Amino acid sequence: MITGSIVALVTPMHEDGSVDWDSLDRLLDLHLAVGTAAIGAVGTTGESATLSVPEHCEVIRHCVKHCAGRLPVIAGTGSNSTREAIELTESAAGAGADACLLVTPYYNRPTQRGLYEHFRTVAEEVAIPQILYNVPGRTAVDMDNDTVVRLAEVDNIIGLKDATGDLSRLPDLLARCGDDFAIYSGDDPTAMELMLSGGQGVISVTANVAPALNARLAEAALSGERQTAAEINDQLVSLYHALFLEANPIPVKWALHYQGLVGEGIRLPLTVLDERFHAPVIAALESAGVARQ
Numbered sequence: 001m002i003t004g005s006i007v008a009l010v011t012p013m014h015e016d017g018s019v020d021w022d023s024l025d026r027l028l029d030l031h032l033a034v035g036t037a038a039i040g041a042v043g044t045t046g047e048s049a050t051l052s053v054p055e056h057c058e059v060i061r062h063c064v065k066h067c068a069g070r071l072p073v074i075a076g077t078g079s080n081s082t083r084e085a086i087e088l089t090e091s092a093a094g095a096g097a098d099a100c101l102l103v104t105p106y107y108n109r110p111t112q113r114g115l116y117e118h119f120r121t122v123a124e125e126v127a128i129p130q131i132l133y134n135v136p137g138r139t140a141v142d143m144d145n146d147t148v149v150r151l152a153e154v155d156n157i158i159g160l161k162d163a164t165g166d167l168s169r170l171p172d173l174l175a176r177c178g179d180d181f182a183i184y185s186g187d188d189p190t191a192m193e194l195m196l197s198g199g200q201g202v203i204s205v206t207a208n209v210a211p212a213l214n215a216r217l218a219e220a221a222l223s224g225e226r227q228t229a230a231e232i233n234d235q236l237v238s239l240y241h242a243l244f245l246e247a248n249p250i251p252v253k254w255a256l257h258y259q260g261l262v263g264e265g266i267r268l269p270l271t272v273l274d275e276r277f278h279a280p281v282i283a284a285l286e287s288a289g290v291a292r293q
Contacts, residue, residue: 001158001182002072002099003200004037005218007207008045008186010253011059013265019055021062023262027208028066030261030293035215036071039063040203043076043101044138045249050267056088061095074203078103078133082118089126099129101161101203106139112147123154130156135163135186145172152177161186161203167193174198189240192233195221205248206239209255210290235288242284245277255281259293 009031012023031039041063042048042056051059060075067073075092077100079085089100104110105118123130132151136142142164151157160177162169163186173183174197182200185191191202195218207214213232220229243251247270254273256262258281264272273281285291 001180001200002038002074003182003218003222005035005207005211005214006038006040006074006184006201006203007031007036007211007214008040008043008203008205009063010208010249010256010262011042011046011051012256012262013047013267014263015265017265017267019059020263020265024059024062025066026261027256028063031211032067032070034212035219036207036211037201037215037218038072038074038098039067040074040101041076041097043133043203044103044135045205045208045252046076047249047267047270048076048078050270053084053088057091057095060092060097064096072098074099074101074131076101076103078105080105080108082121085118085122086125089122089128089130093126093128097128099131099158100126101131101133103133103135104139104141104143106141109141112144115141115143116147116150119151119157120154123157127156129158131159131161131182131184132157133161133163133186135161137163145169145176148173149176152181158182159184159200162194163187165190167197170194170197170199188236188243192217192221192229196224196226196229205243205252206236208252209243209259209285210236210239210288213288213290238284238287242277242281245280246273251277251281254278255285258282258285259291261293
Protein backbone atom coordinates (compact mmCIF):
# COMPACT_ATOMS: atom_id res chain seq x y z
CA MET A 1 0.00 0.00 0.00
CA ILE A 2 1.38 3.42 -0.98
CA THR A 3 1.16 5.89 1.89
CA GLY A 4 2.15 9.52 2.28
CA SER A 5 2.36 12.53 -0.02
CA ILE A 6 1.68 11.64 -3.64
CA VAL A 7 2.18 14.50 -6.07
CA ALA A 8 -0.51 15.16 -8.69
CA LEU A 9 2.24 16.12 -11.11
CA VAL A 10 1.89 18.85 -13.71
CA THR A 11 2.90 18.14 -17.31
CA PRO A 12 5.47 20.84 -18.20
CA MET A 13 5.03 22.39 -21.63
CA HIS A 14 6.83 24.75 -23.95
CA GLU A 15 5.12 27.96 -25.05
CA ASP A 16 3.79 26.17 -28.15
CA GLY A 17 2.06 23.59 -25.94
CA SER A 18 4.41 20.70 -26.69
CA VAL A 19 5.56 18.57 -23.75
CA ASP A 20 8.78 19.81 -22.15
CA TRP A 21 10.53 16.51 -21.42
CA ASP A 22 13.63 18.07 -19.86
CA SER A 23 11.54 20.00 -17.33
CA LEU A 24 9.54 16.87 -16.61
CA ASP A 25 12.78 15.07 -15.74
CA ARG A 26 13.79 17.92 -13.42
CA LEU A 27 10.48 17.70 -11.58
CA LEU A 28 10.76 13.94 -11.22
CA ASP A 29 14.30 14.29 -9.86
CA LEU A 30 13.07 16.87 -7.35
CA HIS A 31 10.42 14.49 -6.02
CA LEU A 32 12.90 11.64 -5.89
CA ALA A 33 15.06 13.79 -3.61
CA VAL A 34 12.58 15.26 -1.12
CA GLY A 35 10.45 12.42 0.25
CA THR A 36 7.46 12.34 -2.09
CA ALA A 37 5.84 8.90 -1.77
CA ALA A 38 4.71 8.44 -5.38
CA ILE A 39 4.20 10.23 -8.68
CA GLY A 40 0.67 10.79 -9.93
CA ALA A 41 1.12 11.17 -13.68
CA VAL A 42 -1.37 12.68 -16.15
CA GLY A 43 -4.28 13.34 -13.87
CA THR A 44 -6.33 16.53 -13.88
CA THR A 45 -3.29 18.52 -12.77
CA GLY A 46 -1.30 16.88 -15.57
CA GLU A 47 -3.74 18.28 -18.16
CA SER A 48 -5.06 14.88 -19.16
CA ALA A 49 -8.06 16.55 -20.77
CA THR A 50 -5.94 18.23 -23.45
CA LEU A 51 -3.30 15.57 -24.12
CA SER A 52 -3.92 13.24 -27.04
CA VAL A 53 -4.09 9.53 -26.23
CA PRO A 54 -0.58 8.91 -27.68
CA GLU A 55 0.83 11.84 -25.66
CA HIS A 56 -0.97 10.67 -22.54
CA CYS A 57 0.56 7.20 -22.85
CA GLU A 58 4.02 8.60 -23.65
CA VAL A 59 4.10 10.84 -20.55
CA ILE A 60 3.27 7.82 -18.39
CA ARG A 61 5.96 5.72 -20.08
CA HIS A 62 8.47 8.53 -19.62
CA CYS A 63 7.71 8.88 -15.90
CA VAL A 64 7.98 5.13 -15.32
CA LYS A 65 11.26 4.92 -17.22
CA HIS A 66 12.80 7.92 -15.45
CA CYS A 67 11.74 6.82 -11.97
CA ALA A 68 13.05 3.31 -12.71
CA GLY A 69 11.50 1.77 -9.62
CA ARG A 70 12.81 4.47 -7.27
CA LEU A 71 9.30 5.89 -6.81
CA PRO A 72 5.96 4.27 -7.61
CA VAL A 73 4.09 5.80 -10.53
CA ILE A 74 0.30 6.03 -10.36
CA ALA A 75 -0.98 6.65 -13.88
CA GLY A 76 -4.11 8.67 -14.52
CA THR A 77 -6.12 6.55 -16.95
CA GLY A 78 -9.70 7.64 -16.40
CA SER A 79 -12.14 8.64 -19.14
CA ASN A 80 -15.83 9.21 -19.68
CA SER A 81 -15.62 6.36 -22.20
CA THR A 82 -15.18 2.91 -20.66
CA ARG A 83 -13.43 1.65 -23.80
CA GLU A 84 -10.94 4.53 -23.74
CA ALA A 85 -10.33 4.01 -20.01
CA ILE A 86 -9.49 0.37 -20.76
CA GLU A 87 -7.14 1.42 -23.56
CA LEU A 88 -5.32 3.93 -21.35
CA THR A 89 -5.13 1.49 -18.44
CA GLU A 90 -3.76 -1.28 -20.66
CA SER A 91 -1.09 1.10 -21.95
CA ALA A 92 -0.11 2.16 -18.42
CA ALA A 93 0.09 -1.46 -17.29
CA GLY A 94 2.26 -2.27 -20.29
CA ALA A 95 4.54 0.66 -19.49
CA GLY A 96 5.14 -0.68 -15.99
CA ALA A 97 3.05 1.73 -13.91
CA ASP A 98 2.52 0.57 -10.34
CA ALA A 99 -1.17 1.50 -10.23
CA CYS A 100 -3.78 3.49 -12.12
CA LEU A 101 -6.06 6.30 -10.98
CA LEU A 102 -9.45 6.40 -12.68
CA VAL A 103 -11.71 9.41 -12.37
CA THR A 104 -15.48 9.05 -12.40
CA PRO A 105 -16.77 9.47 -15.98
CA TYR A 106 -17.29 13.18 -16.48
CA TYR A 107 -19.93 15.12 -18.40
CA ASN A 108 -22.21 12.18 -19.27
CA ARG A 109 -23.32 11.83 -15.60
CA PRO A 110 -23.77 8.07 -15.21
CA THR A 111 -25.98 6.54 -12.54
CA GLN A 112 -24.52 4.72 -9.56
CA ARG A 113 -25.14 1.48 -11.46
CA GLY A 114 -23.24 2.91 -14.43
CA LEU A 115 -20.32 3.94 -12.20
CA TYR A 116 -20.14 0.46 -10.70
CA GLU A 117 -20.23 -1.26 -14.09
CA HIS A 118 -17.68 1.16 -15.56
CA PHE A 119 -15.05 0.62 -12.86
CA ARG A 120 -15.74 -3.10 -12.52
CA THR A 121 -15.32 -3.57 -16.28
CA VAL A 122 -11.99 -1.74 -16.41
CA ALA A 123 -10.70 -3.67 -13.39
CA GLU A 124 -11.69 -7.01 -14.88
CA GLU A 125 -10.15 -6.16 -18.25
CA VAL A 126 -6.77 -4.93 -16.95
CA ALA A 127 -4.89 -6.69 -14.15
CA ILE A 128 -3.24 -3.70 -12.48
CA PRO A 129 -4.05 -2.15 -9.09
CA GLN A 130 -6.63 0.60 -9.57
CA ILE A 131 -7.64 3.58 -7.45
CA LEU A 132 -11.05 5.20 -7.83
CA TYR A 133 -11.21 8.99 -8.04
CA ASN A 134 -14.28 10.90 -6.93
CA VAL A 135 -14.21 14.64 -7.72
CA PRO A 136 -17.80 15.81 -8.26
CA GLY A 137 -16.77 19.46 -8.52
CA ARG A 138 -15.05 18.58 -11.80
CA THR A 139 -17.13 15.73 -13.18
CA ALA A 140 -20.75 16.61 -12.28
CA VAL A 141 -21.22 13.11 -10.83
CA ASP A 142 -20.76 12.00 -7.22
CA MET A 143 -19.96 8.37 -6.42
CA ASP A 144 -21.72 7.46 -3.18
CA ASN A 145 -20.26 5.36 -0.40
CA ASP A 146 -22.39 2.32 -1.22
CA THR A 147 -20.91 2.21 -4.72
CA VAL A 148 -17.37 2.56 -3.38
CA VAL A 149 -17.98 -0.28 -0.91
CA ARG A 150 -19.22 -2.56 -3.68
CA LEU A 151 -16.22 -1.74 -5.86
CA ALA A 152 -13.82 -2.34 -2.95
CA GLU A 153 -14.79 -6.01 -3.23
CA VAL A 154 -13.16 -6.19 -6.69
CA ASP A 155 -9.70 -7.67 -6.14
CA ASN A 156 -7.59 -5.11 -7.97
CA ILE A 157 -9.56 -2.01 -6.93
CA ILE A 158 -7.35 -1.01 -4.02
CA GLY A 159 -8.32 2.50 -3.02
CA LEU A 160 -10.17 5.79 -3.43
CA LYS A 161 -8.99 9.34 -3.99
CA ASP A 162 -11.72 11.40 -2.34
CA ALA A 163 -11.70 15.00 -3.54
CA THR A 164 -15.11 15.89 -2.14
CA GLY A 165 -13.65 17.59 0.94
CA ASP A 166 -16.49 15.98 2.92
CA LEU A 167 -14.83 14.32 5.91
CA SER A 168 -18.17 13.05 7.20
CA ARG A 169 -17.97 10.27 4.58
CA LEU A 170 -14.72 8.89 5.93
CA PRO A 171 -15.79 6.91 9.05
CA ASP A 172 -18.34 4.94 7.04
CA LEU A 173 -15.83 4.15 4.29
CA LEU A 174 -13.16 3.09 6.78
CA ALA A 175 -15.59 0.84 8.61
CA ARG A 176 -16.99 -0.86 5.51
CA CYS A 177 -14.10 -1.06 3.03
CA GLY A 178 -11.56 -2.90 5.18
CA ASP A 179 -7.94 -2.35 6.10
CA ASP A 180 -6.57 -3.33 2.69
CA PHE A 181 -8.48 -0.54 0.90
CA ALA A 182 -6.59 2.78 0.88
CA ILE A 183 -8.37 6.11 1.16
CA TYR A 184 -6.43 9.14 -0.06
CA SER A 185 -7.39 12.78 0.15
CA GLY A 186 -7.71 14.66 -3.10
CA ASP A 187 -8.46 17.92 -1.28
CA ASP A 188 -5.41 19.63 0.21
CA PRO A 189 -7.28 21.81 2.75
CA THR A 190 -8.82 18.75 4.46
CA ALA A 191 -6.00 16.27 3.81
CA MET A 192 -4.43 16.57 7.26
CA GLU A 193 -7.66 15.68 9.03
CA LEU A 194 -8.33 12.79 6.65
CA MET A 195 -4.88 11.31 7.37
CA LEU A 196 -5.19 11.86 11.12
CA SER A 197 -8.55 10.11 10.98
CA GLY A 198 -7.36 6.94 9.26
CA GLY A 199 -6.70 7.80 5.61
CA GLN A 200 -3.49 6.62 3.98
CA GLY A 201 -2.23 9.79 2.31
CA VAL A 202 -2.91 12.65 -0.05
CA ILE A 203 -2.72 13.00 -3.83
CA SER A 204 -1.78 16.64 -3.80
CA VAL A 205 -1.62 19.70 -6.03
CA THR A 206 0.34 21.61 -3.38
CA ALA A 207 3.05 18.93 -3.41
CA ASN A 208 4.16 20.29 -6.80
CA VAL A 209 5.46 23.52 -5.24
CA ALA A 210 6.10 22.44 -1.64
CA PRO A 211 7.03 18.76 -1.94
CA ALA A 212 9.25 18.49 1.13
CA LEU A 213 6.75 20.27 3.39
CA ASN A 214 3.91 18.17 2.04
CA ALA A 215 5.88 14.98 2.66
CA ARG A 216 6.61 16.05 6.25
CA LEU A 217 2.96 16.92 6.81
CA ALA A 218 1.85 13.49 5.60
CA GLU A 219 4.48 11.73 7.69
CA ALA A 220 3.39 13.56 10.84
CA ALA A 221 -0.33 13.08 10.22
CA LEU A 222 0.04 9.39 9.43
CA SER A 223 2.04 8.97 12.64
CA GLY A 224 -0.71 10.66 14.65
CA GLU A 225 1.46 13.66 15.51
CA ARG A 226 -1.31 16.24 15.40
CA GLN A 227 0.65 19.21 16.73
CA THR A 228 3.52 18.77 14.27
CA ALA A 229 1.11 18.18 11.40
CA ALA A 230 -0.91 21.27 12.33
CA GLU A 231 2.20 23.47 12.43
CA ILE A 232 3.21 22.38 8.93
CA ASN A 233 -0.37 22.66 7.70
CA ASP A 234 -0.47 26.26 8.93
CA GLN A 235 2.54 27.02 6.70
CA LEU A 236 0.68 25.65 3.70
CA VAL A 237 -2.82 27.06 4.23
CA SER A 238 -2.31 30.14 2.08
CA LEU A 239 -1.06 27.94 -0.77
CA TYR A 240 -4.18 25.77 -0.59
CA HIS A 241 -6.22 28.87 -1.47
CA ALA A 242 -3.80 30.51 -3.89
CA LEU A 243 -3.39 27.43 -6.07
CA PHE A 244 -7.10 27.51 -6.88
CA LEU A 245 -7.53 31.23 -7.64
CA GLU A 246 -8.12 30.06 -11.19
CA ALA A 247 -8.90 26.57 -12.41
CA ASN A 248 -6.29 23.94 -11.58
CA PRO A 249 -3.60 23.59 -12.96
CA ILE A 250 -3.34 27.23 -14.06
CA PRO A 251 -2.03 28.64 -10.75
CA VAL A 252 0.25 25.71 -9.87
CA LYS A 253 1.93 25.76 -13.28
CA TRP A 254 2.57 29.48 -12.95
CA ALA A 255 3.87 28.98 -9.41
CA LEU A 256 6.34 26.36 -10.69
CA HIS A 257 7.37 28.82 -13.39
CA TYR A 258 7.96 31.47 -10.72
CA GLN A 259 10.07 28.99 -8.79
CA GLY A 260 12.21 28.54 -11.90
CA LEU A 261 11.29 24.91 -12.45
CA VAL A 262 9.19 25.03 -15.64
CA GLY A 263 8.27 27.40 -18.44
CA GLU A 264 4.90 29.09 -18.76
CA GLY A 265 3.49 26.63 -21.28
CA ILE A 266 -0.11 25.50 -20.87
CA ARG A 267 -2.67 24.24 -23.37
CA LEU A 268 -5.81 25.95 -24.53
CA PRO A 269 -8.52 26.26 -23.40
CA LEU A 270 -6.42 26.82 -20.26
CA THR A 271 -4.44 30.05 -20.23
CA VAL A 272 -1.50 31.43 -18.24
CA LEU A 273 -2.46 32.76 -14.81
CA ASP A 274 -4.02 36.22 -14.96
CA GLU A 275 -1.61 38.93 -13.83
CA ARG A 276 -3.89 40.08 -11.02
CA PHE A 277 -3.30 36.74 -9.27
CA HIS A 278 0.50 36.82 -9.49
CA ALA A 279 0.96 38.75 -6.24
CA PRO A 280 -1.22 36.48 -4.06
CA VAL A 281 0.44 33.34 -5.45
CA ILE A 282 3.89 34.81 -4.77
CA ALA A 283 2.80 35.83 -1.28
CA ALA A 284 1.56 32.30 -0.58
CA LEU A 285 4.82 30.77 -1.81
CA GLU A 286 6.79 33.17 0.39
CA SER A 287 4.57 32.48 3.39
CA ALA A 288 5.28 28.76 2.99
CA GLY A 289 8.99 29.42 2.54
CA VAL A 290 9.08 27.86 -0.94
CA ALA A 291 9.32 30.87 -3.23
CA ARG A 292 12.42 29.33 -4.78
CA GLN A 293 13.35 25.66 -4.97
